[in-house]
Amino acid sequence: GAVVSQHPSWVICKSGTSVKIECRSLDFQATTMFWYRQFPKQSLMLMATSNEGSKATYEQGVEKDKFLINHASLTLSTLTVTSAHPEDSSFYICSARLLAGAQEQFFGPGTRLTVL
């Protein structure tokens, strides 16, 4: 099956700093990538949808200036959490979809962010 990687797998940072998370599709080209956030014991919450070469579409309530998404190529999308605060501590998961309307999203292993 298709493989999606994320880096780093976990990160601890100080409040006020920025953190970049990379999401790569290793063996396929992803026209669309998704960024999710998951708090403990809660469901996945879609943050934004990004298509290669265009601006990301953010879900209601997600600050686009705080969560910067760059879908630089068909195999790489990055999420930058700017000026992170403790309430941004969460599990961030990306997924990738091969084609529009394709059945399945392939998930990365997730990144655990802890902001002190």
Next chain:
Amino acid sequence: GQNIDQPTEMTATEGAIVQINCTYQTSGFNGLFWYQQHAGEAPTFLSYNVLDGLEEKGRFSSFLSRSKGYSYLLLKELQMKDSASYLCAVHDSNYQLIWGAGTKLIIKP
């Protein structure tokens, strides 16, 4: 609004069978997914249903009734490693995935 309901938690015994139900109300329907998620890990794909009926894949089966807005995931011959959260998700008319909150399945020896 769009809504997916599934039980918060279920407990079953090793070797037994368990059925996890999911009901959905979405704007349009383009398929239903079941994912397994172990604690601290990302979800992994289990099954996909777009037509009514039962899809069997080894120890796991998934059923869909579009007229009832209902699906279930059936796990047979339960093993301890099946302890995880099981997420039901639906593709709406825009192919956006709508997620349920997940069912935490606890397997006891």
